[in-house]
Amino acid sequence: MSTQSIRRIGSLKNAVQFQDHLRSLDITIPVDEELVCGDTSPLRLPINGRGFTIGNRIAVQPMEGWDGTADGNPTESTERRWRRFGSSGAKLIWGGEAVAVSQEGRANPRQLLMAPHTEKGLAKLRAALIEEHRRTTGSDKGLLIGLQLTHSGRYSRPNDHLRPEPRIAFHHPILDRRLALPNDFPLLSDEEVEKIIDQFRAAAVRAWELGFDFVDAKHCHGYLGHELLGGHTRAGRYGGSFEGRTRFLREIVAGIRSDAPTLRIGVRLSAFDTVPFRHDPAESSNGNLGKGIPEEYNNLLPYRYGFGVNPSDPVESDLSETVRLLSLLQELDICLVNLTAGSPYYNPHIQRPALYPPSDGYQPPEDPLVGVARQMEATRFLKDKFPKLIFVGSAYSYLQDFLPNVAQAAVRLGWVDLVGLGRMLLTYPEILWDATEGRALQRKRVCRTFSDCTTAPRKGWPSGCYPLDSYYKDSVFAEEMLSAKKR
Ligand SMILES: Cc1cc2nc3c(=O)[nH]c(=O)nc-3n(C[C@H](O)[C@H](O)[C@H](O)COP(=O)(O)O)c2cc1C
Ligand code: SF4
Numbered sequence: 134m135s136t137q138s139i140r141r142i143g144s145l146k147n148a149v150q151f152q153d154h155l156r157s158l159d160i161t162i163p164v165d166e167e168l169v170c171g172d173t174s175p176l177r178l179p180i181n182g183r184g185f186t187i188g189n190r191i192a193v194q195p196m197e198g199w200d201g202t203a204d205g206n207p208t209e210s211t212e213r214r215w216r217r218f219g220s221s222g223a224k225l226i227w228g229g230e231a232v233a234v235s236q237e238g239r240a241n242p243r244q245l246l247m248a249p250h251t252e253k254g255l256a257k258l259r260a261a262l263i264e265e266h267r268r269t270t271g272s273d274k275g276l277l278i279g280l281q282l283t284h285s286g287r288y289s290r291p292n293d294h295l296r297p298e299p300r301i302a303f304h305h306p307i308l309d310r311r312l313a314l315p316n317d318f319p320l321l322s323d324e325e326v327e328k329i330i331d332q333f334r335a336a337a338v339r340a341w342e343l344g345f346d347f348v349d350a351k352h353c354h355g356y357l358g359h360e361l362l363g364g365h366t367r368a369g370r371y372g373g374s375f376e377g378r379t380r381f382l383r384e385i386v387a388g389i390r391s392d393a394p395t396l397r398i399g400v401r402l403s404a405f406d407t408v409p410f411r412h413d414p415a416e417s418s419n420g421n422l423g424k425g426i427p428e429e430y431n432n433l434l435p436y437r438y439g440f441g442v443n444p445s446d447p448v449e450s451d452l453s454e455t456v457r458l459l460s461l462l463q464e465l466d467i468c469l470v471n472l473t474a475g476s477p478y479y480n481p482h483i484q485r486p487a488l489y490p491p492s493d494g495y496q497p498p499e500d501p502l503v504g505v506a507r508q509m510e511a512t513r514f515l516k517d518k519f520p521k522l523i524f525v526g527s528a529y530s531y532l533q534d535f536l537p538n539v540a541q542a543a544v545r546l547g548w549v550d551l552v553g554l555g556r557m558l559l560t561y562p563e564i565l566w567d568a569t570e571g572r573a574l575q576r577k578r579v580c581r582t583f584s585d586c587t588t589a590p591r592k593g594w595p596s597g598c599y600p601l602d603s604y605y606k607d608s609v610f611a612e613e614m615l616s617a618k619k620r
Pocket of ligand 1: 353553
């Protein structure tokens with residue numbers, strides 16, 4: 134499969150053609166042919182948790198912008214993005230973006246940091262978002278704003294975007310090789326993990342004092358929380374058994390509950406994973422990336438290096454531990470769950486299905502709609518098992534022109550509670566709000582998954598939509614992006 138051989142969504146004229154296309158790919162994605170507008174739209178229905186209400190079914194996914202200051206404060210560009218999050222009309226803001234709990238845990242030197250000197254800046258982001266949200270929807274009733282807290286673990290690059298400073302939970306035979314880590318590269322000790330738990334607690338208290346409604350104890354995308362969930366081979370208190378691998382999460386939750394008793398907690402979770410992929414060198418030519426293929430794993434069976442992965446066939450998912458984890462969340466009285474999958478670093482086609490690969494990616498190994506359907510199906514399965522949890526679903530942006538039709542159907546049928554918007558937010562934040570207002574789709578603003586917003590940070594440039602958003606199109610980095618693509 135290559136980008137050229139994939140049928141463009143933009144070439145499909147209506148929902149009926151889109152459904153035919155889905156059938157031709159033999160995948161199931163629900164599609165409503167007619168969009169309902171006004172308060173009867175499934176996307177406008179409020180949803181209740183214990184002691185709170187979310188005013189509609191639209192959620193903003195966390196989207197980092199690599200545009201903070203060196204000391205972790207937001208800049209004007211960060212504020213602009215948060216204003217756009219507000220203008221989406223979404224009543225659930227899941228994190229805004231990943232905010233590091235410590236300097237050493239930042240994923241890049243421009244990532245936001247939670248610290249005494251950044252409190253004012255973060256409060257300003259929240260206020261700007263609320264102001265814009267009120268302007269769009271008329272009121273901030275039912276608006277729930279969370280902050281995503283993170284430690285980047287293996288993907289920490291706090292000081293220089295070209296210099297990884299990984300903090301790893303266990304030796305991963307494939308991912309260690311990618312970072313050229315020697316066999317004796319030190320693991321985070323249990324004492325260091327405990328210190329990070331304390332940093333999560335302290336960051337949560339600050340978020341609480343700033344008025345955020347909840348924090349996300351991030352467990353996705355290969356960052357520390359997620360890596361620990363897959364730490365089958367890790368010795369000590371934070372690895373090995375399911376109990377050990379979930380201790381980090383449980384201790385963060387207990388700590389927050391004791392220090393910030395009324396703060397709600399959510400978890401963004403990579404529900405399943407697969408082995409790392411790379412581009413097939415046999416297929417690449419003239420600097421073009423080859424198709425994505427899994428790294429060799431036959432010598433690693435049973436595979437013990439991931440979460441939600443079938444150990445005997447690790448390109449397949451296995452949701453049995455995911456189910457266990459969701460039961461645990463329920464026991465911990467956590468009802469806000471945001472499901473995603475895989476990692477943007479080692480299997481981006483799983484995590485954010487796209488037509489065009491980012492600079493460090495590979496040509497799509499499958500039609501990206503298959504990736505969308507995979508995440509939707511896992512979410513449907515888990516929602517069915519845990520009807521009381523409130524689920525946010527991910528990876529809808531590739532649906533493009535048909536995103537509103539699918540979002541409405543998925544909520545109406547109970548496949549998911551809230552539809553989370555990621556990349557589409559960078560180009561067309563109001564897409565679902567517009568649909569529920571009965572406004573026509575603005576096709577020119579639809580994200581076409583060019584992946585510049587992923588390529589940019591890989592090069593150390595601010596992340597944004599270079600092809601479609603004039604703010605970035607006219608920026609000093611736009612030319613560099615163009616020439617990087619030509620190379
Ligand atoms: C530029 C960029 C930044 C992102 N930053 C974060 C982040 O800070 N935290 C997170 O959990 N996910 C992050 N994601 C993943 C998105 O939240 C989302 O899961 C993903 O893009 C798939 O959804 P979509 O198809 O709507 O884009 C990011 C994605 C992109 C493209
Ligand atoms: S750069 Fe723009 S069009 Fe491309 S994936 Fe990102 S948001 Fe979508």
